[in-house]
Amino acid sequence: DTEVTQTPKHLVMGMTNKKSLKCEQHMGHRAMYWYKQKAKKPPELMFVYSYEKLSINESVPSRFSPECPNSSLLNLHLHALQPEDSALYLCASSQDRGYEQYFGPGTRLTVT
């Protein structure tokens, strides 16, 4: 199984809502990532978890809160987002540091 799954596929939320994005992989990978991708732009790294511990936070605003409940799951909790946070949010995993990343299809987020 070389698949990374993400739910939901689409999400529309107001600026006062709280929602969560979910990501799952069953490849036994020990590193998991969150990226943000705006239209016609490259993915931008947000967070990296290694062995279920947060390794990298790319100065992401606190309205984005990552969580790694176990080695297969990665969540991104959203609260009080801004319209400019509307984007495609991609989850990825890799065997460990320094290996190729496998990406999920993303969650298309619209903040109204």
Next chain:
Amino acid sequence: GESVGLHLPTLSVQEGDNSIINCAYSNSASDYFIWYKQESGKGPQFIIDIRSNMDKRQGQRVTVLLNKTVKHLSLQIAATQPGDSAVYFCAETDTGGFKTIFGAGTRLFVKA
């Protein structure tokens, strides 16, 4: 700051021709480079990678060349097919092995 860039934002080739997509990177300390393909509505898909101790790597119909002297990376696709139409990103990973920076991307159009 660190950046990974591309020389051509779009590339149009005839089916059956070879394609070459170029990329410049700025961090001479980066030691792992990856090419990803992203089709519309999907997450990036790993194509091929190369580590800094190599200058060439071949896969099925694809070849990656790394020139560390001028900090240049290229992806060669042989006998380009319509299914190769997508956006191609080069990506650079730091020595820590987690922080991945994507280039701006090149859209490849394959004309039948």
